[in-house]
Amino acid sequence: MDNEVVQNATPIVERLRSAGLRPTRQRVLLAELLFCKGDRHVSAEMLHSEVIAVGEQVSLATVYNTLHQFTDAGLLRELAIDGSKAFFDTNVSNHNHFFIEDRGELIDIQGESIRVDGLPEPPQGMRISHIDVVVRLVAEKKK
Amino acid sequence: MDNEVVQNATPIVERLRSAGLRPTRQRVLLAELLFCKGDRHVSAEMLHSEVIAVGEQVSLATVYNTLHQFTDAGLLRELAIDGSKAFFDTNVSNHNHFFIEDRGELIDIQGESIRVDGLPEPPQGMRISHIDVVVRLVAEKKK
DNA sequence: CTGTGTGCAAACTCTTTGCATAAGT
DNA sequence: ACTTATGCAAAGAGTTTGCACACAG
Numbered sequence: 001m002d003n004e005v006v007q008n009a010t011p012i013v014e015r016l017r018s019a020g021l022r023p024t025r026q027r028v029l030l031a032e033l034l035f036c037k038g039d040r041h042v043s044a045e046m047l048h049s050e051v052i053a054v055g056e057q058v059s060l061a062t063v064y065n066t067l068h069q070f071t072d073a074g075l076l077r078e079l080a081i082d083g084s085k086a087f088f089d090t091n092v093s094n095h096n097h098f099f100i101e102d103r104g105e106l107i108d109i110q111g112e113s114i115r116v117d118g119l120p121e122p123p124q125g126m127r128i129s130h131i132d133v134v135v136r137l138v139a140e141k142k143k
Numbered sequence: 144m145d146n147e148v149v150q151n152a153t154p155i156v157e158r159l160r161s162a163g164l165r166p167t168r169q170r171v172l173l174a175e176l177l178f179c180k181g182d183r184h185v186s187a188e189m190l191h192s193e194v195i196a197v198g199e200q201v202s203l204a205t206v207y208n209t210l211h212q213f214t215d216a217g218l219l220r221e222l223a224i225d226g227s228k229a230f231f232d233t234n235v236s237n238h239n240h241f242f243i244e245d246r247g248e249l250i251d252i253q254g255e256s257i258r259v260d261g262l263p264e265p266p267q268g269m270r271i272s273h274i275d276v277v278v279r280l281v282a283e284k285k286k
Numbered sequence: 287c288t289g290t291g292t293g294c295a296a297a298c299t300c301t302t303t304g305c306a307t308a309a310g311t
Numbered sequence: 312a313c314t315t316a317t318g319c320a321a322a323g324a325g326t327t328t329g330c331a332c333a334c335a336g
Contacts, residue, residue: 022310024316044301059318064301066316080226084326085300098265101272109263116276117258122241126280129244133259133276137269165335167291187326202293207326209291227301228325291334298327308317 012036019073026058030066034076039091041079041106047088081106081134096133109135155179162216169201173209177219182234184222184249190231224249224277239276252278 013023094111156166222230237254
C-alpha cells in the first residue's frame with residue numbers, strides 16, 4: 001500500500017487546504033520548516049536561508065508572500081518588536097516575549113504566566129485587539 | 144534690557160548643553176518642536192515636515208542624526224511598535240502605549256496605571272532593562 | 287582658528303510589486 | 312483548460328553614511 005506516503009504528507013497539506021491555500025511545493029516546504037520544529041520566531045531572511053540549507057530553492061519574494069499569506073490565514077503571527085525587521089511567530093496562541101536586545105533574539109513567555117492589570121479604558125469607539133508585552137533583556141553587568 | 148530673549152532661549156539651550164550637545168540652530172529648532180508641545184510621538188518624517196511647516200529648513204539626514212543624538216542623550220525614547228518606521232517619544236518616564244493599528248497612532252498610558260504580574264525569571268546572565276506594554280486597538284465593530 | 291555639525295546625494299537594508307512563466311486542480 | 316502561484320528583477324520605503332562646507336566656541 002502506498003497510503004503511508006499520503007498519510008505522512010496529509011497533515012500539512014490539509015492544514016493549507018483548510019486555510020484556503022493551495023498546497024504548492026513552495027508552501028508545503030515552507031510550512032514544514034515552520035511548523036515541524038516546535039515554536040519558532042523567524043524572519044523572511046532566516047527562513048529563506050533554511051530553504052537553501054536543505055538544498056531546495058524558493059525565491060525570497062515568495063518567502064515574503066507566503067509568510068504574509070500564512071499570517072492572513074492565522075497560521076502565523078507577525079511580531080513588530082525589533083523595528084527594522086519583521087519576525088513571524090509560529091505560536092499564535094496568547095503569549096508574550098523576552099527580547100534580548102544585543103542579539104535580536106526572542107524567547108516565548110507562556111501566556112498563563114503574565115497578567116496585566118490596571119488597563120485604562122480604551123478611547124471610545126475602540127476595542128482592544130491584543131496586548132503585547134515585551135520584556136527587554138540585556139546582559140547582566142558585573143558588580 | 145534684552146535679557147528677555149536670552150531667558151526665553153535659555154532652557155532649551157541649557158538642556159542641550161548639559162546633554163553634551165552644542166546648541167546649533169538645527170538642534171535648538173528641533174528641540175523646540177519636540178519639547179514645547181507636551182508629550183509627543185514623532186517619526187523622522189513627521190518632524191521634518193514640521194520644520195518645513197514653520198518655514199525653516201533642516202535636512203532629513205540631520206533630523207535622523209539629531210533624533211538619535213537626543214535618544215542617546217536620554218532626551219527621547221525610541222519606540223519599536225510599528226515595525227516599518229521608528230517613533231520617538233518625548234516622554235522618557237515609565238509608561239506604556241495604546242496603538243491604533245488602522246491609523247498608526249500612539250496614545251500614552253501613564254506609568255502608574257498598568258501593572259504587570261507573573262513575570263518569569265529572565266534567563267541567567269540577563270536582567271530586565273525595560274518592559275514594553277503595547278495595547279493594540281481596532282475600531283469597535285457594530286453588533 | 288579648530289573641531290564639531292550639517293547638507294547633500296548616494297548607498298543600504300528590508301520589503302513589495304508587475305509581469306511573464308509555471309504549476310495546481 | 313483555467314486559475315492561481317512563483318520567480319525575477321526592478322522599484323519602493325525608511326534609514327544610514329561619506330565627504331566637502333559651514334558654523335559654534
